[in-house]
Amino acid sequence: MSGRQVMANLSAKLDSVLSIDEIEKTGVLAATSQLHQRAQEIRQQRVNWQSYLQSQMVSQEDFQLITQYESATGGEQRHQLLDKYGEQCAHMFNSLLNNISKDQTIQYILCIIDDMILEDRTRVELFKEYSKKKKQSVWYTFLNLLNRNDPFIQNMTALIIAKIACWTTSEPIEGSDLNLFLTWLRDQLKLSNNEYIQSIARCMQMMLQNDRYRDVFVGIDGITAIVQVLSGRINFQIQYQLAFCLWILTFNEPLATRMNKYNAIPVLADVLSEAVKEKVTRMALATFRNLIEKPTDTEITRDNAITMVQCKVLKQLEILQQSGQKFDDPDIKEDIDYLTEKLLASVQDLSSFDEYATEVKSGRLExxxxxxxxxxxxxxxxxxxxxxxxxxxxxxxxxxxxxxxxxxxxxxxxxxxxxxxxxxxxxxxxxxxxxxxxxxxxx
Known part of the structure; x- marks a missing residue:
């Protein structure tokens, strides 16, 4: 299957999945996330721009533009303002982020920027066009903010970077900038007790939909980080988001071929057996299906199927079938039937040594x-x-x-x-x- 066909297949599947999860479709963080809650509080605050003007920390032009932007009372007024002063607004936001040091003010500016591009995705191009004219990297200012000590600033910045990187129609993030950003996401994912892990996972969900970004993420051992976190004690929302990331990765045939080397199947089998939400079940099953369907090497497909049997996925499928549960997503029933057929077929050809080898490779000896x-x-x-x-x-x-x-x-x-x-x-x-x-x- 060509790269274009893979992307078309992925796009169709994404539309199907995201139509069920409206909150994911809109690209908005769940209302219960720490980042969303904190952003709601920050948006209620107001900055004394006059004091910044008097201390010459902002220019007269930036002062007039930010106060004018704040006073816009609706989407239409903001649209008219940005249509007329789009480049100046991009300059103004960059200038404020570079010249102001107070955390609370930086937090507020980032919330304004996020609201602006969320209201209209094409506005990410304002930053691209401004940076191109200035012959500077659009990522420079934002990547520097990842080094701030304030967790909200770091994570809101990361979300903005992910949106610009994924929603742009022009140059994507690449090279050392891409490597730095994905490495930061990977390290934040592994950080123990990270209260913003849901936001980190959301950034990864967005970034890994891009084939170019996927390759770099795999190159920095990102899959290992996902599997490690999935194997720990996490809530169902994080389970869903990280299983979603693995599912996205398995649309790439070479990655689907290598996925079980990361111990993904045993970990996903545990996730499936513990799933309390339909969307978690859906992601685990859809990933398993890709691990059977996508590899072109029949031996890999067979090994994946045997590993699933060894990890009691077949038993879990039987439980799901016998439960009589009605699923909102028709793909779940289809995936259950498909996997049951394939796993039963693999059991029929299973020798005692095949069974033993699969158990050893899983690392779960009994x-x-x-x-x-x-x-x-x-x-x-x-x-x-x-x-x-x-x-x-x-x-x-x-x-x-x-x-x-x-x-x-x-x-x-x-x-x-x-x-x-x-x-x-x-x-x-x-x-x-x-x-x-x-x-x-x-x-």
Missing amino acids: WSPVHSSDKFWRENAGRLNEKNYELLKILVRLLETSKDPLVLSVAAHDLGEYVRHYARGKVYVVFLGQGSFYVLINV
Whole structure:
């Protein structure tokens, strides 16, 4: 499938999803988000522009324009003002952001800018056109604000950057500016107890709809960050937003092919089993479907399906079917039927070694029958050496890094069985473990 076809397919799917979630369709943060609540409070405040004028921190021209803009009482008046003084307004906002240091005033200016471009998306071009004439980067002022200590300033700025980057019809954000912004989003996502995580996730939802931005995000290991956060304790809104990001990424065939290397399937399986909102269920199922549909390598598709079975997705599909629940989105029923058919087909062809390999790759070891079967180990111990000792390396790594007592006991047992049934097994395990005490003590 060509890149253009992929984008057309993604666009159609997005329209379907966003038509259900009106709040996402409009690009507005949920009314319960910390950023939205704080912005509502800031909008009620007023800045004493006269004092800034008297202290010569703003020019006479900027003073007249900002007071005129504030006095516009409706959308039509603002439209007329921006139609006449659009370039001057872009200059004025840049000037205010660069020359004023007080946090409360910067917060207020950012809220005005966000309201302005939210009212009419084409207004993002005002900043682009102004910067082009001045031969300077449109991103410079905004990216600098990400370094401020005030969390609201940082996150409102990030939202504005994302909107300009995604709504522009001209030059997108690229190069070091793009890398800096996406790296900032990734790091903020991983920040513990970040009260603005919903806003960060919203920026990512917007940015990852662009194929160019997706590639850079993957290059800075952004998928790992998403999966790590999804695996923790988060509310359903963040679950939805981050699952949405993974779903968007899986429309890219190479990414869909590699997605399970990030442990995405086990984590999404947990999200699906815990889902309390339909939109979370929808995103998990839609992502699973893409992981079956999009890869062109049949072995990858099969491995993904087997991993889903191993992570009890098939059981969860059965629960959803038997619940008799009526879904608002017809795609959910279609995805359930599709996945059930594909996963059942994968089970029919599943050998005991396939099942074992999938369990090891998932990192979620448990005492399934194959672990204690002498017949299994006699026939398959040597197969742990396949693909450059892939499974053996995973077992050694789990023994070295896992904190789960069950995983540790099963991994230790399996390495012991490998050594017992494979002549040179101990040599390979010791070599791969590089002298690790936890490995040596079990061989």
